[in-house]
Amino acid sequence: GLFSRTIAAEVEQRNRSALERERGALAELREEALDRDEERRLLYLRCFAAERHQYYRMLSLGHLSERAYRNLTHSLDLQIEGVRHEGRIPEFTLHPPSGERVETMLYRVLERVPGLRGRVERLRAVRAARDYEVAWARYRGDERALRDLSELAETIGAREDVVEELRAYYSYWYEQARARLDQTAELFPEFVSTAQRRLADRLALQAGEDEIRERVVAGTIPEGVARVMLADMRAELATLRASKPDKLLVGPEELLKKVPFFRRLPLEEFREVAKRLRLRTAPTGDRIVTQGRPGSSLYLIARGVVRVTRKDDGVVHDVATLMAGDFFGEMALLHGGRRRATCRAVTP
Known part of the structure; x- marks a missing residue:
């Protein structure tokens, strides 16, 4: 017959009680052997690991260029060193704000020089593509870290004040990344539209690859035909991997x-x-x-x-x-x- 609701409820209650006992034992162990600063460092390192995993996944799927990936992981390395040895997050880890201001002023001066306007626009396009790619990756990485942080708070019962400190940092970084994406979309809508179309094309091709592999396993597509189709898809994906700084200006x-x-x-x-x-x-x-x-x-x-x-x-x-x-x-x-x-x- 159908599974008894009474038995199911008993098993659920027994598991909940066991989980609460484990959480209580873990809390006692934390108070005895893990001080607040050490727990804070461990949670930061866990969040950084979640970010790094997200960046690697985006790189492997072609959503992130190697240059952006190296910059982002270098930023994480600096953050890890700051937390481990100084107990704090560095003020900046990629590009200092003063550097961006100098770059902007330099572009404004150079574009007044006859014959240099086209080159300046290309440099601006490269910068916009770089900033958008990094902001999007950070947005996704911070989103992943916030999700992991919430799960950790529920499962291991970390100190509430430590969790809130990390959540505040990551929420701030998350909003900053989103604001950067929105700003780029306002200033360069054609560029962002092109970037999003390329992403949609990549996702569609990757879904097609998965579908073909499943059909080969099911025996509905011959392996030889599948190899040709997958080779064509890989070639098309290769053209969509790199971040192209086009469509910065509307013609x-x-x-x-x-x-x-x-x-x-x-x-x-x-x-x-x-x-x-x-x-x-x-x-x-x-x-x-x-x-x-x-x-x-x-x-x-x-x-x-x-x-x-x-x-x-x-x-x-x-x-x-x-x-x-x-x-x-x-x-x-x-x-x-x-x-x-x-x-x-x-x-x-």
Whole structure:
């Protein structure tokens, strides 16, 4: 007959009681032989191991480049040394914030030099790809560490204050990584969209490989056919493994296609309009158009964020936030007259 609920409940209760006794014995042993600092170090090392495992898994699946993997594991090594020998986490382990600021300032200076704008954009693309890849890996690694930390707190009954300290650190790092991902998506949506498509293609191919292997075991696909199919998939995966810093800037024709009344133009006229576009860089805080002033230009955003505000009866209201791929000024282009709102660059 069906399994008795009474017996099942008895077994469950017996196992719960045994688990509670083991937790109590472990807590007594911890108080006698493991002080707070040592437990803190051990939990940090356990979380670092969870991060490292996640990074290795991402590398093996082609989601992480070797360079990013080396940087991330080097960062973990520095954190491990800091916890072991100094009892604290280093202030930074990859790139000091001052280095990023200097790099940004250098790019702004170099892009003003005639003939160097293209090279500077390529350098920015490489940096954006590197930062996005590392931020995504850290986001996943911190997520894995937080999950393991919760499981450890439930199973071994670690000191609550130690667990909360680690959870606070990892929650902060997790949010920082997510903010970096969101910032990149706002500034370079086309680049992020391309990166996500590549990830989706990799996942689909890897799922296809698993399916083929299962069918070979089941005998529904001949081994010779499977070898050819798997070889083709591996070749395609190899082209998707490396992180490619493309689609950092939206091209002129792509931008024009986002404007409805340009999208309907005949091809030759459309290309002629695209040729007449002029590149303009607006520094952070720069007022691109001002409400009430005359204007006749349409602006297409290739990169960055623009804030639109409108002043009514002496009160300034936020109207919209525009990002790469958006446009503004179309009414002035079509009808002339004065600008109806102020548009200011939030990021370069």
